[in-house]
Amino acid sequence: MSPPIPSGSARLQQGPGAAPPAPLPSLQAGAGPAAAVSLLDRLLAAIRPLLPPAVLAPDRLPSDLTPSGAPMEAAFVWADGEPGCDPRVSLDPAPGALPGTRLEAALSLCRAVAGAEPSPEVSRLVARLSCWQRQAGGRYGAWAGLRQSASGRLAAKLYLEVAPAVDAAGRPRWVGFEQRLAGAPPVLTGRNVRPTMLGVTPDGGVLELYYRTDPLFPGDLDTLMRRFGLVPRGREIRRLVERLTGRSVRFEIPSSDVGFSVAFQIVGEGRAQRAHALAFTFYSNAAALLGPDARVTEALLAEGAVRGWDMAAYRHALSGSGAPHGEAPLQRHGLVGLVLAGKASARVTATLAAFGQSREACHG
Amino acid sequence: MFDVSSVREIEYGASGVTYVYQDHDNPKLWYMVPVPRLRTLDGAPSFGMTEYTSNGGGIAGLCTFEMELVQPLEARRAAEEILGSDISWGGFVWVGGTAYFYYDIAGENEVLAVEPTLYGTNVAAFQIELATPEAVNSFKNAFSGDEGGASTFRVEYEMQVLTKLLGAKATVIYTAEAAIEYEKKYKTVRDTWGNQKQVLQEVKQVLRQSGAGEVKVELGPGSSDELAQRVRDWGWTTLENQVADTVAAAAVMATGPNPVSATTSFNQTYQEDTVIDWSTPVSSFMRRFSPDEWKQVFTKVDNRKLSVVFNLIGELNRSGTDDPVAETVTVTVTYPTRPTDNTFTLIVTDGDQSSKIYDAPGDFSGGSYNPEFTYTYVINFKDGKTFKSDPITTTDTLVNITPNVFGTRQVTFIGQNIPFSGPAGVREVNIDFFFAPPAGNPAIVQTKTLTANGAENGVRFDSFYNLPIGQNYSYRLRYQMADNSEIVSEPPGALSSAPDYTGSGNADIVFVADPKGLFTQFTLRAFNYTTETTTLLLVDVNAQYFDPVNNGDKWIAENTWSNWQPTGLLSFAEPRWNFQAVDNTNNAYFNLSGTIFYSNGESFTLDGYRQSSEYKTMTVTNTVQNYSVKVDSSLVDWTQVASVNLTMFQLKPQVREKFGKNVPAFLSRPRHEMTTAQRIEAEASQQNVMLFSLLGAPSGVVVDSLERFYGIQRPIAEPTIEFYYTAVYVLKDGTTRELESQEVSGRLSVELPALPPATVTPGLVRQVMEPGALAARMRQGG
Known part of the structure; x- marks a missing residue:
């Protein structure tokens, strides 16, 4: 449905002395023999002229967008019977900068892509969440997301950090906002469900709220989906996890780092404005669910082979990996997830930090 | 023996599902996995729910019920329609199991696990404290309503049964380096190691995320993907438990932080035909009560009541028979609000009355709810003898009466993949087995011989005393090789790898593997x-x-x-x-x-x-330097002694001053014998704990006087070496003697005496080596 949540959380778990930033991806379409056909390469080539210099700088600081420190992450979305992989990219427009700076940089990128200012509603949202970030000490502020339509037109999405700011009574400031959006009281009060990021299109037509939670049972997912007026489809998530892990899921979903997002369509204006949930996406940190990169890759390729997905772009992106300075590569996969939109067929998503073949390549 | 690769799903009734397995040798013999059902007692469902309207003493309600395993006739009929009416049915012999209650409160899923009995209909008693009115409503909605039918809550039994791994080969691999790298990279502080259940949770995550755990399954010809998944499930459970044990042991022996970094790699392959303990999970939804039934099972009262489940668990029949080890257990509870009718009887003989939910009005005389009660029990044995326990005061709401208090233990040794053929193979395995009997009973090292692999050729050591026994035992395997040489394999003493272990542990299976x-x-x-x-x-x-x-x-x-x-x-x-x-x-x-x-x-x-x-x-x-202490057992008088358990440990620097010379005596005991409070104190104060189990020999076999070695650490900033030990001698006449509480100095060795005197005050030995003596020793050593 929408670009997946960036996986910068895993970065936080690293202690001081983290590895140096990973080199940037090659943004040249046709850099490799198979690259010319890669949908992801086409997207990367299209966005390259728009990238802020800070993303391309060879001496940039590591980004907390990805576990590897890369400031860019590709997302693939596969569905049975659908061609391609619907690639999209999330990026940190100012690696290492303060949240406010990154928010401005992300907004600039969105303006450049849309060719217009964000809608007044979006501007108000940005101001509000920016205020929370200042109050609570934001971690990253914002990311930008980019995708390409079939006609080749680029579309942007702004990801805003939902910082844990509190009011005078100690209540998180996001509570009222979240309940109005959800349209129903909270559920699963024992699972530490909290929104962490808001994705918004520049026109404000679609909002996507991203949550993190404590470990969940498949049945909990049904409870969550019901809250948003969506068809409960937790069983499909359980089956996907069983297929990817090759094991039965009898208790919690076997991952210590999970979350979900709900995409809302915003209709009406002013007081008549309403949010209708369109899609629910379950996410897990890829490593927490499946292990190191090799195992994530093995599981995704095996599932893709059985279900006939187009994995060419994913394979090609994988082949571009390389460890900087001969060090063991850090985890490249960020998240795996399942997108459930209404009664439509489920779509599987995975994110991969962009790794370049070499530092030199990013100068090209 | 059933064939794990032959599993078939059987649907029956409105929504029932179970599984059947075909016998490996007889195609007309099938085994049905029994399904959970709510018990009925005297025609009424064994179910009760109470809502507290005013003073719940911290909770809003309570739900208690009992489940059992049955083979529904309609399930058999459904199976016979598919498999043919000329089949016959075999029975499983459970070697362990867990029952799970899956429920949700306001849509939030929860699971409660309990241990069912291993005999009769495998009764499992559940008690759920409902913290909030919302939770009470969730339960009321789940179990009542005009529409009747199935509840959304369900119970699953996962029972273990011995069988052969057929149609697949499995290898479980633990790569310590990967786990350690993961620990270094992602977390440098842990405080939960050392608790078995928490360890298992952590281990699962570490194994998965680091890639340190791997289970490889190779399917045989014609085997299904479903079998692969089941074997993989089994392999992962096996691997997780093995690593959890390793980590927990490393945590107890702790000679540094981060016990994962003290683990070492292993891998183990289970070939086809290997005997394994296979799981048979099967679940069924509970039912909603009709309005009339609900009136009988649901009550609303003002104040919280005391409700305690008393449960006989484990294997209380003599192995391979239906002969119970005792007749009845009479329990008497003392609680201020219930002055009469406080004695009830649990009946061992039929397995059906193995649990009792005792309740009494809540005691609020102190201003708040008093959860503490006292109980005693009397075991009535078949020969007319009785055993009366000391009074036990507790706040536990689940009281398990374990088989060791009946004096019963049944340990079976099963050859798993011993090469019982070929010129370099094994001719037979002599198993020396020992445990401490009740006081006054002769203690002997028993020996039995294993000559073939498989459950049907297993060797069992049974013991049936009418007095409580401890939970530990020790054994030694002596492989007699075809070339007339002997290989000895002896595991260490069971230290404390399972401090939270609450299982019955009396019907253990020990798998015996290739010695080389x-x-x-x-x-x-x-x-x-x-x-x-x-x-x-x-x-x-x-x-x-x-x-x-x-x-x-x-x-x-x-x-x-x-x-x-x-x-x-x-x-x-x-x-x-x-x-x-x-x-x-x-x-x-x-x-x-x-x-x-x-x-x-x-x-x-x-x-x-x-x-x-x-x-x-x-x-x-x-910060520390390493020395070793030699343990000399050559003086032990094995003509009188059957076994010696030597426990050695050091104190963490921060508690030495706190204890002074008054080191608590309980620190010498295995952690599973400690109370919760003692375990917490032990984890905070002990390090480098080792248990040496010295086993005597059966008649006609000479005991090897082997030296053992204890590695100790001396903080560089502290010139004195200090460690503690205690030794329990079990004599052949069944009495025990312990070392005298004393202080020894000037030696880096422990000489176990021939026999501690009967008259000494038993306790811990504190052994110290002052700097001068240490320097002299080091000079002497070069």
């Missing part, structure tokens, strides 16, 4: 604490592996790390040292020699430092 070719890994690790100005500069170490009972005084394997320069907080000498040896961790040991150089120009000589092979990691740090 066990993969062994030894790790040399270093901690360079940044709090110190002096760091480790260089380490030269030579390590040798000795197994005197199998290889005399010659080393079996050797490795040298030269000029190793430890870096960072935690580092490992590479490459890791891998070799193959007999699994004889009770008395094999590592001998290490070398020099550790520090940045301040000083050095420390490892002069024949020895440590038990149970601990496969040597830790050097810039």
